[in-house]
Amino acid sequence: MYIRGVIDKTLFIRKHESDVILVQVYVDDIIFGSNNNIMCEEFDATMQGEFDMYMMCELTYFLWLQVKQIKHETFLRQSKYCFDLLKKFKMEDCKEATTPIATNCLMDTDEVGQQVDSTKYRRLIGSLLHLITSRPYIQFNVCLCARLQSNLKESHLNVAKKILKYLKGTTNVCLWYPCDSNITLSDFSDYDYVGYKLDRKSTSGTYHLLGSSPI
Numbered sequence: 001m002y003i004r005g006v007i008d009k010t011l012f013i014r015k016h017e018s019d020v021i022l023v024q025v026y027v028d029d030i031i032f033g034s035n036n037n038i039m040c041e042e043f044d045a046t047m048q049g050e051f052d053m054y055m056m057c058e059l060t061y062f063l064w065l066q067v068k069q070i071k072h073e074t075f076l077r078q079s080k081y082c083f084d085l086l087k088k089f090k091m092e093d094c095k096e097a098t099t100p101i102a103t104n105c106l107m108d109t110d111e112v113g114q115q116v117d118s119t120k121y122r123r124l125i126g127s128l129l130h131l132i133t134s135r136p137y138i139q140f141n142v143c144l145c146a147r148l149q150s151n152l153k154e155s156h157l158n159v160a161k162k163i164l165k166y167l168k169g170t171t172n173v174c175l176w177y178p179c180d181s182n183i184t185l186s187d188f189s190d191y192d193y194v195g196y197k198l199d200r201k202s203t204s205g206t207y208h209l210l211g212s213s214p215i
Contacts, residue, residue: 014039031062064130077174078134082167085127089120089164096169097162101141105159113153121152124160131167134175136214138163140205181211 002023005011012023021034021043030047034040047053059067068075086092128142145160186209194200208215 072179074177075174076134079171082171091164094165097165100138100163100166110153110155113155116154116157118152177213
């Protein structure tokens, strides 16, 4: 019997003694894994018998995530998505940036700046949000840009474009999950009290590691 996840309702878990199988469902895409191959084979046979399944094989790609599994370690990256993103916004030939945002960057309304197409800006931010899965360290920068959604100026677009310039030079950066890592949970946080220039709201960020792997 499968039990639905308490927080993630698209996650289903089945346990039998020391064995467990995890099934993640997203619309019509499914990934599953287990510490017991027999449980995977049983689930595979059940799904094939009930539905017309496509590409039931080892996981290599899922929701813009490229997955590489080798002995004792797994890598997650979004290189293809990065290249597609640069091409989509005509930034293939842009110069690379060493950081995704300037340390002294304070987004404001920029009343005197040149206005830009807000639709393009929103599309860019929406596309960048899909990268947070494998690039958790750009989440703060993307969310900072997402705070501005109207009356957008060229300076705002330039801040968002710098994230693309940073991605161009780091397209092959990935998350690494070694199998022999311990399961000690470590958490880090950073707070900037009333630091946002427009409304003086506080900004916080957290980072979580299970062993040596970010989650």
